[in-house]
Amino acid sequence: MSTSARRVAAELDASDPLAPYRDRFLPADDVVAYLDGNSLGRTPRATAERLASFVTDEWARRLIRGWDEGWLDLPVDVGDELGAAVLGAAAGQTLVADSTTVNLFKVLHAACGLRPGRDEIVASAADFPTDRYVVEQVAAQRSMTVRWLQPDLVENVTPDVLGEVLGERTAVVSLSHVDYRSSALLDLPALTEQIHDSGALAVWDLCHSAGVVPTNLDEAGVDLAVGCTYKFLNAGPGAPAFLYVAREHLATADQPIMGWFSAADLFEMADAYRAATDVRRMLSGTPNVLGIVAVQCGVQLVAEAGIDAVRAKSTRLTSYLIDLLDEAGATVLSPRAADRRGSHVSIQVPDAAEAGRRLVEAGVIPDVRRPDLLRLGLSPLSTSFAEVLDGFDVLRSVVLPS
């Protein structure tokens, strides 16, 4: 790589207000560039310390007393922190628990139940597999029909595409905020408004935007949402996911996996089930405390940096990488307009699996989506411009046609 390119990267890093956050993460082995923060975020140092102290000082020392000393409220408390820092959600609407799949299952059932008499779910055929599977099974379980949108991968779901299927039969529209392949960022406020105009409810999957794109759920009037915490929220592999239920639906959203943690009084243990009247009604079994503690650490890091500053760096990082890729003649799939994409950049290659293997051997870790996509995830708190350049340098030499 040329000296001038190096200088540009160094200047970008020097003027990056989030640059100090790089030191807040633990080091990795043999990594020239980690370009997969969109699959698994790096490990905050604070998380390592907090988990160790949780195990020895809270679990070991307090034992069962810990439940009364804060653990019982953790799903809601960390949900509130996440809501405030990341989702634009006022307190009392967000929970951290279970997996995204389980949460989507609950949330879709709840949404359909809120629109009795309507028998269609609208979803995108381009959506992430788990989302499509859950949409299909919820529809089957409720004797409803799925209307599949077939959007262009890059343009993705636009008001025009959605308008073709929305109607009086639409109960719920389930969409992903950022496309997992192309990185297309959907117009959440406009689509939510369009969905409401048809009388349907809007369910959003925020997996690829949570922690890196502001979502402003309250302002947009989103009805229900889910998302994961192990990508840009850096909460660790398979960390508990979140769900959001707008205040107006809290008293009436019924989900299908009722357990003791969703009951109005956890320890009443009565014969008849009475659902909690707050967001806890979306819980099921005992929440994983250790996992939620890790989520809290990740959320607090984003809260400290500020989601707007994170988003600003994200667009700078992806724009910078796209410019490099363009110059090198790569086939960039992701949208060119910065305000239309999330925090990863996808390129098409002939054999993504093989390209991925070669990159990892050379110390550059991308994400592979068979058959022909490499996703390059840029995580604003832990990725520097110099790292992007280093990664690109290797990519150009081992993957791109010379």
Next chain:
Amino acid sequence: MSTSARRVAAELDASDPLAPYRDRFLPADDVVAYLDGNSLGRTPRATAERLASFVTDEWARRLIRGWDEGWLDLPVDVGDELGAAVLGAAAGQTLVADSTTVNLFKVLHAACGLRPGRDEIVASAADFPTDRYVVEQVAAQRSMTVRWLQPDLVENVTPDVLGEVLGERTAVVSLSHVDYRSSALLDLPALTEQIHDSGALAVWDLCHSAGVVPTNLDEAGVDLAVGCTYKFLNAGPGAPAFLYVAREHLATADQPIMGWFSAADLFEMADAYRAATDVRRMLSGTPNVLGIVAVQCGVQLVAEAGIDAVRAKSTRLTSYLIDLLDEAGATVLSPRAADRRGSHVSIQVPDAAEAGRRLVEAGVIPDVRRPDLLRLGLSPLSTSFAEVLDGFDVLRSVVLPS
């Protein structure tokens, strides 16, 4: 307490082959006696070390590569370890993931689906709330009826009680191996056989027996089972639960929360969902790796000690405590026959909440079940006879009538 009572306790500890395991746990604050291992097990030292090394050496250093280096197989691998050490289950039938509530939801749906044409679920009105809630909702979701057993709390579900409702309409019988209140241990092999004779499937909740009573699931021919790991398996608050599907049902058990982790090829991401043909078909979303690692540590401790040795000490501990309680005139609810109870002893008191508060103030931690039950959980790997005596001593002075 008298010197001779002290001497007896010391002798019992001296001849206890599991006594050295006490040192394998981290210390607690202000605890004279921890009698709540049936709610939350103590913290193994190995778990604290393993979690710390997982965070810094696996998550931080290996990042996304960790999934290919073992994490993907963890739900099955740790399930297999649990199956071998605790459940009497050959490999390939047990998973560690999600919560007990979510797992029971999946397993009950799967079981009902395996008995089409039968429209009744049999369950016990004395069962733990989450179990009853899930039974009710699964029945409602499948347009089935619940036949509630109304057993005596101590005798619990006997072949006679069960025989009254079993019939040609019974699809599934859902029972708990050990009663959460009385500690009654059900005759799992005999009841399972009786259930099979009626043509129904047996689903067992092992929450209060896993890790302390051998279950021998394969030998007994149990069809499906679930259980938790935060009690006698010492995996931490809200740690991932387990589920078991007998080999004969593996190809046909269909659960309702299909996600990418239950698909035949996780990374195929095809349009149509194809379920895995092995026990992974019961998974849903991304499993919580950190939580499963903690389960593995807890399981390995029981494996090392041996489940039969654990059970032997458990019955010695509960018999010892019952003798003390009897002498003091306490109202013991739990069965007198050691082979008919689990590892906690329940006593009735006028106001359990108030008694619990007084005990905790005095450093003895029991479990309270409103309105009138104190559960005294004895965890064979971490509880000594001297600790039981210390706890009893306080109990007698602050709770029992003089």
